[in-house]
Amino acid sequence: LELAIGIDIGGxxxxxxxxxxxxxxxxxxxxxxxxxxxxxxxIDRLIDxxxxxITSFNGTAKNLLGIGIGAxxxxxxxxxxxxxxxxxxxxxxxxxxxxxxxxxxPTFLIKDASAALLxxxxxxxxxxxxxxxxxxxxxxxxxxxxxxxxxxxxxxGLAGELGHxxxxxxxxxxxxxxxxxxxxxxxxxxxxxxxxxYMSKEIIDSPLRKxxxxxxxxxxxxxxxxKGDELAQKVFSITGKLLGQKIAELITLLEPSSIVLxxxxxxxxxxxxxPVLATIDQFLLPMHKNLVQVTCSNLPVNHAALSGAxxxxxxxxxxxxxxxxxxxxxx
Amino acid sequence: LELAIGIDIGGxxxxxxxxxxxxxxxxxxxxxxxxxxxxxxxIDRLIDxxxxxITSFNGTAKNLLGIGIGAxxxxxxxxxxxxxxxxxxxxxxxxxxxxxxxxxxPTFLIKDASAALLxxxxxxxxxxxxxxxxxxxxxxxxxxxxxxxxxxxxxxGLAGELGHxxxxxxxxxxxxxxxxxxxxxxxxxxxxxxxxxYMSKEIIDSPLRKxxxxxxxxxxxxxxxxKGDELAQKVFSITGKLLGQKIAELITLLEPSSIVLxxxxxxxxxxxxxPVLATIDQFLLPMHKNLVQVTCSNLPVNHAALSGAxxxxxxxxxxxxxxxxxxxxxx
Numbered sequence: 001l002e003l004a005i006g007i008d009i010g011g012x013x014x015x016x017x018x019x020x021x022x023x024x025x026x027x028x029x030x031x032x033x034x035x036x037x038x039x040x041x042x043i044d045r046l047i048d049x050x051x052x053x054i055t056s057f058n059g060t061a062k063n064l065l066g067i068g069i070g071a072x073x074x075x076x077x078x079x080x081x082x083x084x085x086x087x088x089x090x091x092x093x094x095x096x097x098x099x100x101x102x103x104x105x106p107t108f109l110i111k112d113a114s115a116a117l118l119x120x121x122x123x124x125x126x127x128x129x130x131x132x133x134x135x136x137x138x139x140x141x142x143x144x145x146x147x148x149x150x151x152x153x154x155x156x157g158l159a160g161e162l163g164h165x166x167x168x169x170x171x172x173x174x175x176x177x178x179x180x181x182x183x184x185x186x187x188x189x190x191x192x193x194x195x196x197x198y199m200s201k202e203i204i205d206s207p208l209r210k211x212x213x214x215x216x217x218x219x220x221x222x223x224x225x226x227k228g229d230e231l232a233q234k235v236f237s238i239t240g241k242l243l244g245q246k247i248a249e250l251i252t253l254l255e256p257s258s259i260v261l262x263x264x265x266x267x268x269x270x271x272x273x274x275p276v277l278a279t280i281d282q283f284l285l286p287m288h289k290n291l292v293q294v295t296c297s298n299l300p301v302n303h304a305a306l307s308g309a310x311x312x313x314x315x316x317x318x319x320x321x322x323x324x325x326x327x328x329x330x331x
Numbered sequence: 332l333e334l335a336i337g338i339d340i341g342g343x344x345x346x347x348x349x350x351x352x353x354x355x356x357x358x359x360x361x362x363x364x365x366x367x368x369x370x371x372x373x374i375d376r377l378i379d380x381x382x383x384x385i386t387s388f389n390g391t392a393k394n395l396l397g398i399g400i401g402a403x404x405x406x407x408x409x410x411x412x413x414x415x416x417x418x419x420x421x422x423x424x425x426x427x428x429x430x431x432x433x434x435x436x437p438t439f440l441i442k443d444a445s446a447a448l449l450x451x452x453x454x455x456x457x458x459x460x461x462x463x464x465x466x467x468x469x470x471x472x473x474x475x476x477x478x479x480x481x482x483x484x485x486x487x488g489l490a491g492e493l494g495h496x497x498x499x500x501x502x503x504x505x506x507x508x509x510x511x512x513x514x515x516x517x518x519x520x521x522x523x524x525x526x527x528x529y530m531s532k533e534i535i536d537s538p539l540r541k542x543x544x545x546x547x548x549x550x551x552x553x554x555x556x557x558k559g560d561e562l563a564q565k566v567f568s569i570t571g572k573l574l575g576q577k578i579a580e581l582i583t584l585l586e587p588s589s590i591v592l593x594x595x596x597x598x599x600x601x602x603x604x605x606p607v608l609a610t611i612d613q614f615l616l617p618m619h620k621n622l623v624q625v626t627c628s629n630l631p632v633n634h635a636a637l638s639g640a641x642x643x644x645x646x647x648x649x650x651x652x653x654x655x656x657x658x659x660x661x662x
Binding site: 157169 | 460462478479481485486488490491493497499507580584585586587588617618622
């Protein structure tokens with residue numbers, strides 16, 4: 001049995017899993033990514049978590065192919081994580097070099113959105129699709145684009161910032177400093193902002209009016225929408241409509257064979273996708289109508305990123321870096 | 332000397348040229364594409380134009396590599412032009428099969444926007460750029476996208492319709508049936524529409540007010556703008572601003588290394604590009620600022636499409652079809 005370690009480094013937690021080439025998960029655990037004030041640096045805490053996984057291979061017939069990492073702020077060419085905004089270290093972490101030297105295993109690094117895209121491509125709704133787009137709706141809005149069977153990285157690895165394309169002229173401020181970015185509307189946080197905005201403009205009564213901005217979250221809004229609350233439903237329909245408009249633009253420009261929605265917000269299912277689907281057609285050229293599948297991912301949350309990262313160890317052509325390609329050794 | 336015949340089929344005229352692998356033009360001529368009422372069908376008139384070119388090779392040491400065609404409404408996989416809106420024939424024309432059988436030469440077909448993209452890629456501002464976008468501003472707005480050194484065609488060859496992405500909520504009707512499409516603003520015709528709209532809203536005097544919609548064209552507006560007419564300049568600045576906003580979206584999403592503007596309207600130069608460049612930065616993420624080159628093509632008008640079409644005969648990997656790949660024979 002051949003297995004790879006997939007690692008998904010996020011701001012809140014770091015997930016690790018042992019995954020085989022069919023995308024089956026054999027083992028998975030996570031630890032808090034933590035903060036800068038901890039005694040043990042992040043990279044040492046990560047190494048401590050990887051060690052027992054590797055040791056577990058001793059004396060078995062299983063073969064460890066290597067380590068694949070998905071992370072934010074990556075420089076894939078250099079195998080480094082650089083000046084991350086939400087990770088507990090500063091400057092440049094040469095993570096591929098460090099893990100390669102520590103474990104003598106082929107180690108690969110790819111940006112988090114691309115890891116999720118590869119997971120969908122090999123094991124999810126993107127399987128067999130050479131041209132598809134994945135939109136991840138979590139705290140923010142992430143996007144991965146596959147073109148001709150290769151990840152669209154852009155000239156400097158900075159492509160795919162769909163979350164920061166403007167919705168329309170809007171005075172809603174984004175964390176990036178601009179106004180009206182798509183993720184200020186279409187994301188878990190965006191849903192809460194739209195709820196507040198809608199409450200301020202309309203007079204429909206709703207239990208949501210008893211909740212503060214800080215206690216409101218996407219899940220609460222979803223649960224009220226499901227129970228029939230008109231205001232909560234309207235918030236989803238506004239959000240879905242804006243997402244539908246942008247998806248229509250993506251289809252007009254890139255004509256993928258499908259668009260896969262993933263992340264926490266996509267778990268809302270039809271409450272979100274109904275207004276998305278109802279909107280798309282209005283904004284498409286006749287030749288693009290009913291051509292592109294828009295669906296929600298059927299992979300468990302995080303599995304796309306973990307299996308996509310792991311897949312780099314057996315399909316290294318998708319990674320722009322293979323820091324080492326010496327044969328797999330288990331230490 | 333190795334040469335190829337490049338053909339650019341347009342609604343008004345069909346251009347033919349003999350081009351070598353360095354992109355040098357040895358011979359070029361054109362004939363009116365004509366209409367459906369002509370006695371001789373279009374394909375026969377085209378064959379009559381190709382014949383003397385091929386005959387001219389007799390008794391020379393020159394080698395004819397084949398024929399490359401750029402056309403609208405192509406089905407590249409089948410080598411056919413299908414139900415064209417602006418060409419003088421109906422239904423499906425199996426142009427690759429007919430020309431291959433007539434001349435026993437390798438013949439390739441690609442859509443017009445892709446031919447122009449390849450011309451820029453091999454001989455123009457896209458040279459050496461694996462990720463770049465070409466925007467052609469003519470009667471309408473065309474777009475070609477290169478990703479990882481391959482043309483982005485979309486899942487069914489229907490990608491690149493940047494002209495039909497909405498600018499913003501607008502009541503300006505497009506030929507496609509939708510409202511507010513980018514090409515209703517950013518194109519030669521769009522410029523005229525914006526001039527009328529602006530005249531209707533503002534009270535600035537201008538010689539343009541003496542001209543009817545039908546006599547106004549992009550060239551007249553350009554000439555008045557160059558002479559300092561405030562209204563004409565304002566029309567270019569509105570147009571450039573809208574184009575700049577969309578280019579910023581393209582950069583945010585696709586991060587090409589450069590964006591090349593071509594076509595008649597791009598010949599306006601700084602009058603158009605100054606407002607484009609001034610607008611882009613406002614809509615970009617900090618990491619994307621000053622990263623992407625936005626320039627006008629330096630190839631003569633039509634040369635990009637002709638040389639791109641011709642290049643298919645020596646770089647057939649960019650074409651999705653090679654109807655025949657038997658060795659070049661001259662008949």
